[in-house]
Amino acid sequence: MNTGRVHSWDLSTGVDGPGTRFVLFLSGCPLRCLYCANPDTWHMRDGQEMTVDAVMAEIEKYRTFITAAGGGVTITGGEPLLQPAFTAEVFHRCKELGLHTTLDTSGFLGSRATDDLLADTNPVLLDIKAFDVAYRSLTGAGLAPTLTFATRLSRHGVPVRIRYVLVPGRTDDESAIDGLAAFVAGLGNVECVDVLPFHKLGAAKYEALDIPFPLRDTPTPSPDLVDRVRGQFRDHGVRAF
Template sequence: MRGSVHSFDVSTGVDGPGTRFVAFLAGCPLRCLYCHSPDTWYRRSGTPTTAGELMAEIRRYERFIKVAGGGVTISGGEPLQQPAFVRDVLRRCKEIGLHTAVDTSGYLGDRAGDDLLDATDLVLLDIKSGDPSTYRTVTRTGRLAPTIAFAHRLAERGKPIWVRFVLVPGLTDAVENVDAVAGIAASVPTVQRVEVLPFHRLGAVKYDALGLGFPLAGTPAPDQDLIDRVRRQFRGYGLCVF
C-alpha cells in the first residue's frame, strides 16, 4: 500500500502526548483561510511511500519515542484522504507498541473504517468553527456536519479526542462562534481537552514560494486578552482547556 507523504518531523508537546514522530501526508479537500501548509494541499506534492518505507523511518526513532512517552501522529494535509495507507501504518505502529494519533478535520470521517479507528489511540480533531456559515467561510469548501458526526462516532467507540480550535481575530473569535464550538465539544463525552491555537502568519512564506496570496496577510495574531476570553468560554462549558 502506497501513500503520498509530504514530510515528517519529531516534535514534543505539539501533536499529541510526549515526543512524537509526525508524518505529514499530502492532500486536503479544505482550503482554510489560515492554513499554514499550502504545500500539502495536493497529493502530487508528496512522495509516493509504502507503509513499510514509512515504518523504516519510524523505527529509527522508536526507542527514543518510547522512552519519552510519545508515539506516532499521522497529520497532513488531511490523512483521511488516504485511509488505507493510514490504517496500515497505524496497525504496524500498534504491533510494536507505539501510541498512535490522527490529526484530522473530521470532514472525511466517513472514510475512516472501524479497522482504522481500532488502530488509533487518540484523535486530534480540528473544529474550524461552530457556526456552519463561519465554517464554510473559514474552509472555503467544507461543511461542519461531517465533523460533528465523526466526533460522536468516535465517542461511541470510546476514542479519546483532543479538540483543536484556531483563534483568528475577526474570523473565528465571535462569542457566538466560540460558544458553538464549546457546545459541540461539551456534547462529546470522550473529549479530554480543548487546545486554543492562536493564529499566526508563519506560513506566509510558503504562499509566496508557491506564487499564492496569503488570504490573512493583514490579520494580526490574537492578543492575550482575546485568548484569555476564549479560554474562559470553553472552561465555562466544563472543558479542560490549554
C-alpha cells in the same frame, strides 16, 4: 502493499500528541483553510510515493528514542483520511510494535475512517475550524461531516483533543464559541480543547508558491481574547488550554 503520498516527516514534542513524536505529513487536503500554514501539502501529486514498509523503516530508526520519551507516531497532513487505507495500515503496524498512535484530522472525511482504524488510534486530534456559517467561508466546505465524525468518535469512546484556531474577526464570535463549547461538553470523550492563536508562520511558503496569503493583514489575537475564549470553554466544564 499499500502505498501513500508522503510530504515529509519530522520529530516534535508537545504539539502533535503526548511526548516526543514521529510526525508523518501526508500530501493532499480537501479543505482550503484561509489560515493554513502548510499550503505545500494541499496536492497529493506533490508528495513522494512510499510503501508502508518504507515508512515503517523510517519510524524504526527513532522507535527506541520516541518510546523512551513517552511519545509515539502521529499522522497528519494535509489530511490523512484522504489516504485512509495507507493511514490505517501504518497505524496497525505501529500498534503491533507497541507504539502510541495519534490521528490529526479535520474530520471532514471522517466517514472514510474504518472502525479498525479508530481502534488503532488514541487520541484523535480533531480540528474544528468554526461552529457557524464562518466554517464554509474559512475552509471552502461544510461543517456537518466534522460534527458527525465527532459524534461517532464519542459513540466509540475514542479519546479526542479538540483544536480550535482563534482568528480575530473570523472565529472569535462569542455565541458561536459558546455553541461549540456546549457541543464539546456533551460528547463525553473530549480530553481538552487547545485554543491555538492564529499566526503567520506559513506566510513564506505562500510566497515561495506564488500564492496570495489570504490573512496577511489579519492581526494575531491578543492575550485577552485568547483568555476570553479559553474561559468560555471552561465555563461549560471543558478543559481548555
